[in-house]
Amino acid sequence: MGLVVGTFSMQTKQVNYRKDKVDDDLEMSMVCHRPEGLGQLEALTNFNKRELQVLYRGFKNECPSGVVNEDTFKQIYSQFFPHGDASPYAHYLFNAFDTEHSGSIKFEDFVTALSILLRGSVREKLQWTFNLYDINHDGYINKEEMTDIVRAIYDMMGKYTYPALKNDSHKQHVEAFFRKMDKNRDGVVTLDEFILSCQEDENIMRSLQLFENVI
Amino acid sequence: MAGVAAWLPFARAAAIGWMPVANLPMPVAPNQKNKRQDELIILNVSGRRFQTWRNTLDRYPDTLLGSSEKEFFYNEETHEYFFDRDSEMFRSVLNFYRTGKLHYPRSECISAYDEELAFFGIIPEIIGDCCYEEYKDRKRENAERLQDDLEDNKDKKPPNMTCRETMWRAFENPHTSTMALVFYYVTGFFIAISVITNVVETVPCGTSTHQKEVPCGERYTVAFFCMDTACVMIFTVEYLMRLFAAPSRYRFMRSVMSIIDVVAILPYYIGLVMTDNEDVSGAFVTLRVFRVFRIFKFSRHSQGLRILGYTLKSCASELGFLLFSLTMAIIIFATVMFYAEKGSSSSKFTSIPASFWYTIVTMTTLGKGMTNPKNKSTNDHSLCSLSSNTPTCIDMNLININIQRIYVTAVSGGLQIVPASC
Numbered sequence: 322m323g324l325v326v327g328t329f330s331m332q333t334k335q336v337n338y339r340k341d342k343v344d345d346d347l348e349m350s351m352v353c354h355r356p357e358g359l360g361q362l363e364a365l366t367n368f369n370k371r372e373l374q375v376l377y378r379g380f381k382n383e384c385p386s387g388v389v390n391e392d393t394f395k396q397i398y399s400q401f402f403p404h405g406d407a408s409p410y411a412h413y414l415f416n417a418f419d420t421e422h423s424g425s426i427k428f429e430d431f432v433t434a435l436s437i438l439l440r441g442s443v444r445e446k447l448q449w450t451f452n453l454y455d456i457n458h459d460g461y462i463n464k465e466e467m468t469d470i471v472r473a474i475y476d477m478m479g480k481y482t483y484p485a486l487k488n489d490s491h492k493q494h495v496e497a498f499f500r501k502m503d504k505n506r507d508g509v510v511t512l513d514e515f516i517l518s519c520q521e522d523e524n525i526m527r528s529l530q531l532f533e534n535v536i
Numbered sequence: 537m538a539g540v541a542a543w544l545p546f547a548r549a550a551a552i553g554w555m556p557v558a559n560l561p562m563p564v565a566p567n568q569k570n571k572r573q574d575e576l577i578i579l580n581v582s583g584r585r586f587q588t589w590r591n592t593l594d595r596y597p598d599t600l601l602g603s604s605e606k607e608f609f610y611n612e613e614t615h616e617y618f619f620d621r622d623s624e625m626f627r628s629v630l631n632f633y634r635t636g637k638l639h640y641p642r643s644e645c646i647s648a649y650d651e652e653l654a655f656f657g658i659i660p661e662i663i664g665d666c667c668y669e670e671y672k673d674r675k676r677e678n679a680e681r682l683q684d685d686l687e688d689n690k691d692k693k694p695p696n697m698t699c700r701e702t703m704w705r706a707f708e709n710p711h712t713s714t715m716a717l718v719f720y721y722v723t724g725f726f727i728a729i730s731v732i733t734n735v736v737e738t739v740p741c742g743t744s745t746h747q748k749e750v751p752c753g754e755r756y757t758v759a760f761f762c763m764d765t766a767c768v769m770i771f772t773v774e775y776l777m778r779l780f781a782a783p784s785r786y787r788f789m790r791s792v793m794s795i796i797d798v799v800a801i802l803p804y805y806i807g808l809v810m811t812d813n814e815d816v817s818g819a820f821v822t823l824r825v826f827r828v829f830r831i832f833k834f835s836r837h838s839q840g841l842r843i844l845g846y847t848l849k850s851c852a853s854e855l856g857f858l859l860f861s862l863t864m865a866i867i868i869f870a871t872v873m874f875y876a877e878k879g880s881s882s883s884k885f886t887s888i889p890a891s892f893w894y895t896i897v898t899m900t901t902l903g904k905g906m907t908n909p910k911n912k913s914t915n916d917h918s919l920c921s922l923s924s925n926t927p928t929c930i931d932m933n934l935i936n937i938n939i940q941r942i943y944v945t946a947v948s949g950g951l952q953i954v955p956a957s958c
Contacts, residue, residue, distance in 0.1 A: 375574060379542020401547040414550050431546075438549035446552060453553050474554045498557060519556055528555045528562040532548070 354387035367440035405479025578616035703781035
């Protein structure tokens with residue numbers, strides 16, 4: 322009995338050693354990125370120096386290496402929405418922030434996007450939103466893309482919404498959206514249709530104003 | 537993650553995503569009226585100045601530094617907050633605000649650290665995973681040490697202890713009363729007597745030159761029988777008393793020490809029951825071997841023995857591996873020796889099990905040389921003896937290290953080695 326136990330215990334000790342080695346390899350390949358100078362960023366965006374400093378400190382705290390990868394992004398975003406599953410929506414957000422499709426967001430990308438969302442013109446904000454919805458970046462929003470987005474938003478809200486959502490409410494939601502946005506009824510929404518329809522809608526315009534004083 | 541609060545603007549900005557989809561206008565975000573510009577705070581801890589952003593401290597509003605409680609420590613003249621506490625330990629407190637993780641500095645005393653945490657209003661349960669094990673271990677050791685001190689200082693027994701509980705205490709800790717001490721020494725004495733009797737029984741006693749020498753046991757049968765009876769009676773009485781006093785009789789009966797007690801006295805009773813029946817006398821003789829187990833009763837009297845037993849138990853896997861590797865090597869070499877010697881007609885290696893003896897003797901470096909290989913298979917012979925030394929040395933070393941570690945911990949009071957009783 323002791324023989325069997327002895328052999329097996331020696332085996333398990335080996336496995337742990339192998340796992341540590343793999344982790345070490347991963348560590349070495351992480352990249353550290355430093356952003357452009359403060360002055361350049363100030364010129365590129367609509368923030369002043371002080372705001373950029375505050376933003377960068379928060380950014381660096383969560384991502385000491387200077388870049389955010391998708392998992393960290395999802396983790397951070399999920400902290401704000403504990404009731405539901407924020408990962409699908411965070412995934413689309415990540416793709417919208419990561420304009421170069423490099424798989425990671427640098428501080429410049431982050432601050433550029435924030436500058437548009439918080440300090441940009443109405444047209445710029447709507448354009449950014451259109452890019453968010455257009456998952457495959459072909460210039461059109463079709464029903465599948467919209468369904469994915471709406472379902473992601475529903476997942477993020479979780480089960481505890483008021484009023485409570487039914488199982489297929491997102492389909493109706495997508496239908497309503499297309500009825501409003503798709504002017505020529507060709508089944509897809511282009512950028513111009515989107516901007517035009519949003520400008521006609523008072524609620525949307527009012528909501529856009531709220532983003533002015535977030536920071 | 538404490539720094540997530542800094543990402544709040546980002547989270548709010550991302551809300552633009554569901555705005556066109558929403559049916560109603562968005563609610564207005566709560567506007568922080570008293571939003572100050574971020575400023576540096578100076579924290580003077582026993583002369584050592586720490587500086588941090590006010591927002592960093594505000595992350596945890598239910599601690600001293602995060603709430604308005606710190607205003608009590610504000611020094612108007614120097615515009616800083618002064619705390620008359622340990623500056624070394626304040627480092628981990630401040631790092632908690634910065635990183636969101638509370639670490640336990642291993643070089644600090646556990647009770648001092650607890651005091652600091654209590655002062656700054658931080659609950660120890662949020663210590664990060666990296667340091668939590670260490671913290672819990674140290675806390676447990678400290679609690680045990682305190683409890684030991686308490687028990688040592690207890691001279692009087694607590695009132696209202698039943699007779700049974702008194703007896704159990706006396707058994708477990710001989711220093712509680714003189715009776716217990718007497719009992720302890722008497723049992724120890726009788727164990728020694730019993731073991732010596734067993735040994736002396738087999739010594740050939742000098743007789744007259746005509747008869748051949750007989751062991752003392754057969755010469756003075758009555759005397760030895762009386763001695764044996766006395767010892768067994770004492771042991772039986774002791775066992776029954778322990779059984780009576782044990783808080784949980786079932787657990788007591790299952791414990792190692794009680795099994796040793798039973799095995800020590802059982803042969804005598806079996807011998808009483810079985811008379812001089814020829815058939816079973818062989819078995820009876822074997823039973824007398826079990827009387828040697830009485831020597832293990834000494835482990836109640838010696839902490840060192842208990843530590844040895846505990847060490848062997850904790851090294852069980854290493855010992856098991858040693859045994860396994862030796863067995864493997866024995867089989868391999870015995871097989872090779874057998875087949876190598878098969879050709880030679882006068883070889884003593886008639887079968888593989890027969891060559892086991894030679895292999896074992898060589899591998900454990902006894903080298904009795906009773907069976908010598910006739911064939912010039914010296915390579916295998918030397919390989920066999922060389923290969924056995926290494927695993928034995930390694931494992932003996934391991935056991936040695938373990939014994940030292942456990943002994944040191946036991947002696948310093950950190951480990952409670954008690955006999956395996958309830």
